[in-house]
Amino acid sequence: xxxxxxxxxxxxRASETVxxxxxxxxxxxxxxxxxxxxxxxxxxxxxxxxxxxxxxAIQRGMTRYPPNVGIADLRRGIAHQLSTMSGGRxxxxxxxxxxxxxxxxxxxxxxxxxxxxxxxxxxxxxWVSYPQIxxxxxxxxxxxxxxxxxxxxxxxxxxxxxxxxxxxxxxxxSPCNPTGxxxxxxxxxxxxxxxxxNEIWILSDEIYRRINFGPGPAPSLxxxxxxxxxxxxxxxxxxxxxxxxxxxxxxxxxxxxxxxAMAALQSHTTTGANHPAQWAAATAFTDDxxxxxxxxxxxxxxxxxxxxxxxxxxxxxxxxxxxPHGAFYFFFRVDGIRESDPVTGQSFxxxxxxxxxxxxxxxxxxxxxxxxxxxxxxxxADLERGLDRTLRMIRRLASxxxxxxxA
Ligand code: PMP
Ligand code: GLU
Numbered sequence: 028x029x030x031x032x033x034x035x036x037x038x039x040r041a042s043e044t045v046x047x048x049x050x051x052x053x054x055x056x057x058x059x060x061x062x063x064x065x066x067x068x069x070x071x072x073x074x075x076x077x078x079x080x081x082x083x084a085i086q087r088g089m090t091r092y093p094p095n096v097g098i099a100d101l102r103r104g105i106a107h108q109l110s111t112m113s114g115g116r117x118x119x120x121x122x123x124x125x126x127x128x129x130x131x132x133x134x135x136x137x138x139x140x141x142x143x144x145x146x147x148x149x150x151x152x153x154w155v156s157y158p159q160i161x162x163x164x165x166x167x168x169x170x171x172x173x174x175x176x177x178x179x180x181x182x183x184x185x186x187x188x189x190x191x192x193x194x195x196x197x198x199x200x201s202p203c204n205p206t207g208x209x210x211x212x213x214x215x216x217x218x219x220x221x222x223x224x225n226e227i228w229i230l231s232d233e234i235y236r237r238i239n240f241g242p243g244p245a246p247s248l249x250x251x252x253x254x255x256x257x258x259x260x261x262x263x264x265x266x267x268x269x270x271x272x273x274x275x276x277x278x279x280x281x282x283x284x285x286x287x288a289m290a291a292l293q294s295h296t297t298t299g300a301n302h303p304a305q306w307a308a309a310t311a312f313t314d315d316x317x318x319x320x321x322x323x324x325x326x327x328x329x330x331x332x333x334x335x336x337x338x339x340x341x342x343x344x345x346x347x348x349x350x351p352h353g354a355f356y357f358f359f360r361v362d363g364i365r366e367s368d369p370v371t372g373q374s375f376x377x378x379x380x381x382x383x384x385x386x387x388x389x390x391x392x393x394x395x396x397x398x399x400x401x402x403x404x405x406x407x408a409d410l411e412r413g414l415d416r417t418l419r420m421i422r423r424l425a426s427x428x429x430x431x432x433x434a
Contacts, residue, residue, distance in 0.1 A: 038162035043392035051386040065386035074320040081307030093302040097125025104312035113249040129264035129277025139288040141166035145195040152393035178208035202235040207351025237268035274304040362397040383416035
């Protein structure tokens, strides 16, 4: 019997999204015809000017330790980008800490703000890593079920019902992974006012902000007045909209004392993000050619969203789904396909992989296994083939039900 591990990781489970992606890659490498519509990773290459800036940084010898909080060009670039998206609001680059992916930014912020006995509200379905990260701080994650009539978003009423005097934080994600829902300006404002009144920190994960299908970027906490931002941390990053997942660059914008704590924390963990990657990201956030690329990628995601929604509507009209307004995920419900013996997200995904060679993510990874997540950050050809197979599977399960009912 091996020695027991630390209590720090008593709740720890490996990320299901990462595990499914690894399994799809393994099967592909073994020669299987597998389509990975599981992982949330753009199929596009990093825009050339950003990649080039990374290469040049290596050639210029930017290969030593970076400043722990991030190079000045990148912090300024992020501040400029956040400011431009929020109507020129002033953003101080000194309040930004650059990390190794926004996953680390979220970890830093949670670790700096939450601890034993704290409760942290997480609207559900929720991205797989939020509850895990909150557990690592020894605080308690409290899932707040979203309203199915409202794109699975939560209202102040829902938050208030689950709140408690030990509630210290709320993690919001808009545009949302896994649903694609986007909170409106009025909804965000109402939540921020409620949080302020109750002295609750908001961690606003805005990594998908630019992948918004309405006009301009999605509404942000940064569009709200200063007094509503006193207890908030904004998470941003290069991975999604800039197709830079492997460069591992994320950022947090926070009040100065939180910035300081996050910087100190990271001075003992990573000593800052990969140095050449920071130069690549600095170009990504400021170069007009990259900006144009981002606009093109967002247009492609929107076109794929339309295609997907249209096919679900016409080919399997009884299947409930959340209409996505941003990000690149499509969340559909599987438990109603066969009422007598309800299908779970887990069993749907297992059968789909076995019978059709398509990887999707069971809703259980996001705390609701009545649903399944499909990522359309894949090529048009893979989306079409993956969808043909997924819809065939749904029809097969539904006809098995019809046969049962008829018998
Ligand atoms: N937040 C959300 C909602 C995500 O979907 C992801 C996906 N990886 C992340 C944060 C972390 O992204 P990264 O660490 O690549 O910046
Ligand atoms: N965030 C992406 C996803 O949800 C990438 C994997 C991960 O980091 O969890 O698929």
